[in-house]
Amino acid sequence: MSTQRTFGEILLKVEDVHLSFGGVKALTNVNFDIRKGEIRAIIGPNGAGKSSMLNVINGFYHPQQGAITYKGVTRSQMKPHEAARQGIARTFQNIALFKGMSTLDNIMTGRLLHMKSGLLSQALYWGKYLREEVAHREKVEEIIDFLEIQAIRKTPVGRLPYGLQKRVELGRALAAEPELLLLDEPMAGMNVEEKEDMSRFIIETNDQLGTTIALIEHDMGVVMDLSDRLVVLDYGRQLADGEPDEVRNNQAVIDAYLGVTE
């Protein structure tokens, strides 16, 4: 599907990023960009630094060296909640939902940056606030319909099976109406049918809402089908960057995946 697509300007640019914990180097000299409207995959073996890369992008980790340019603004430090305000939303490898809250409430938290009412009007729950709450509820219901999770609307997410929790988490990220959506292994631990559903949601999000997506995934078949361009990491180093066909034939990538030592 990646052949005929054209993309806008650069949305996010990662330049010369180095990240280490104590003596352990998680990322060394990573450079790539993400263009508006594309689906960008970050792949690599376990421990390659993929999740760390996402954590750097949304400000949870601060790289020791290098710069991130997002929407034309370069920065080396950014707090996660600032990133969220700037339109970066994400999901997590190990689901990070609010377990005590219902599906509906979890997805509603995705809307919180768009809700403006003050404390007093929330306490009164009347007039302006009630209208705001209902308006956002309508948005959330659209997402619930889109993800086909109407039946579990009021169920506490702690009681849901794994696949559905992943879906709710995607819903929470979508509710924020992000410009850049980071997905950390959205299909890990899913069966084929669930993977197909999730792929469909990702493609439709990208197609219909125009959301730029950066995703980490292990299933090569899925990655090659979904993504427009890939960046390959191994031991924190960048092995390759390019379209699926290029990457598939890259010798360094093949070596890394098949375990050939240099």
Added chain:
Amino acid sequence: MFYREAGQFKTSYQADQAIFPIRQDLYAYIAFLAVAFIGVPLLASDYFLSTLMLPFLVLALAAIGLNILTGYAGQLSLGTGGFMATGAFAAYKLSTAFPDMHLIIVFLLSGLITAGVGIFFGIPSLRIKGFYLAVATLASQFFLIWMFNKFGWFTNYSASGVISAPPRTVFGDFYITGPQAAPVTKYLFCLSFVVLLALLAKNLTRSNIGRKWMAIRDMDIAAEIIGIPMLKTKLIAFAVSSFYCGIAGAFWAFLYTGSVEPLAFDVNRSFQVLFMIIIGGLGSIMGSFLGAAFMVLLPIFLTNAPHMVGVEISVSTLSHLEAMVFGVLIIFFLIVEPHGLARLWQIFKEKMRLWPFPH
């Protein structure tokens, strides 16, 4: 009549967002309020009102306060007593310094002052959590009580350190505080306040800020990443919680005991309120009431039950027995039903929806 929701279809999200989406619940709630506002004052004795209902209402208010902070926002606090004392002394200073100030204003202002103190002691919560925070809140507990004991300014330099709430009236000449105040007027005043504040608390917990609190409670890192400002949200929880505890403290001193003394708000009070929300239900406004009712009723039951079966137990043994029973109940609830009595009630209702057809 059966407890059923069949046939009640919601045609708007607004209806679905209501506190009591099921009609029978709403009716039951209205009936309950009618009993509380009309039935109880007509039937209950003064003794019943002033030794049972008043402490119940005041403790319920404090429990709502702590539940907002601990049950909803997940910030464990052992400083409830200190905040209640702040409210009580703020109310005392305000009402003696400005004798003409309306009592309702006095109570609201003392709540606001306590909220300020709560914000101050909530600042460390940005960096610390869990039992670290619990220990930090002990600092506020011990410091505040020490301060009220130590500086004569707070007690208007009274020699004994124990001071009485000055007599004040509302709505013309109804005495609310002081020796002339009738238990019925105190009760009705307190009840109106508590019902109103409980409703506001319920609204907060089901709105945007409530979801932010619960998000921080359930997973603070994820909450930060989706854009919740940590410090601000936690401090709001501290402020709102302290506001409720402060008013509860002021009520305790002005309406229930009639005297303002730091001893009433020592660390044991903090534990008592914590126990109420564990037993009643963490993260439930209704649980706060259930927990408070339990806390007021259990000692009475323990005092009277041995009598009925003809066993005499000394007063000191009784207080130890009480401590043990509370301890056992805390353990029991945390193991079996961490959401407390409120959850048990919910389970009961879910059963009732299907009764008598189990499937």
Added chain:
Amino acid sequence: MHVERSVLTTIGAMLVLMTALPWFVGQVSEDVFFEWPFFLEVAIGGLLSGVMYSLVALGFVLIFKASGVFNFAQGAMVLFAALSFVGLKDLGVPLWLCFILTAGIMTLVAMTIERLVLRPLVNQEPIILFMVTIGIAYVLDGLGQMIWGSEVRMLDIGLPQDPSFFFDGKILINQFDMFAALIAGALVAALVIFFQYTKTGRALRAVADDHQAAMSVGIPLQHIWVVVWTVAGLVALVAGIMWGGKLGVQFSLALIALKALPVLILGGFTSIPGAIIGGLIVGAGEKVSEVFLGPLVGGGIEDWFAYMLALVFLVFRPQGLFGEKIIERV
């Protein structure tokens, strides 16, 4: 695990500090500062009472390391042990038998807690476990006083109670406190030997390092918990006897034990030397501030000094002096 060496270093440093510094100051600097001897006297008195806090904190650390439970009931265990000990003694039981019997009672308490409370709560969140130990504290407080009564009981275990003069009569030190410090030192040494040289001790260290890994090499977790709660119970017994001998056995012991909480915050929840040094800092700090700052604000600083110190400390170093740095992950 570097606990052993650092514990010995700590004890050594403690002893050197406690003897050399006053001696040195007494010899050289009589006129450096007018109130030096008085300051030293207060500081040493504080350090020694800090040892008592350390004793309580030690029990917390043992349980936290092995089971991840923040045991709020440690104070109640101190009271319960002291009550049982003095209760048996007042019945005419000889001291050594009292000790053995109370040790037995504490073992029983540990087994009961493991079976009825900890086992059903395996893998629960730490905060739930913390709250459950508040429940345990109430049960122990109530039970102890119901069985043995709640009046203050004197406990004389034959240690000298009088203060005596040291360093040419310049500094007054309570002999009882000094013995208490010695006993505390001996207790720590015994714990080190237990952890270092016994099979159970090694298993305990393994569990403290990594629950999962310890279980996978066949160490029975529940058995370990009983052992560690028992050891904590014995530490509580020693603390209870010392505190009881100092202040009489009474309910306020449980409140004194609350002060072990700020001690832990200073020292870090997982560090035995931390517990000791934290206790010393809190003890010396609150006595010195009470004597020298107290008069400015009307006294009573001791009530809250430790907590405030901990609060301020937490803001700057949440993991304590010796605790491991917390790295957050997603």
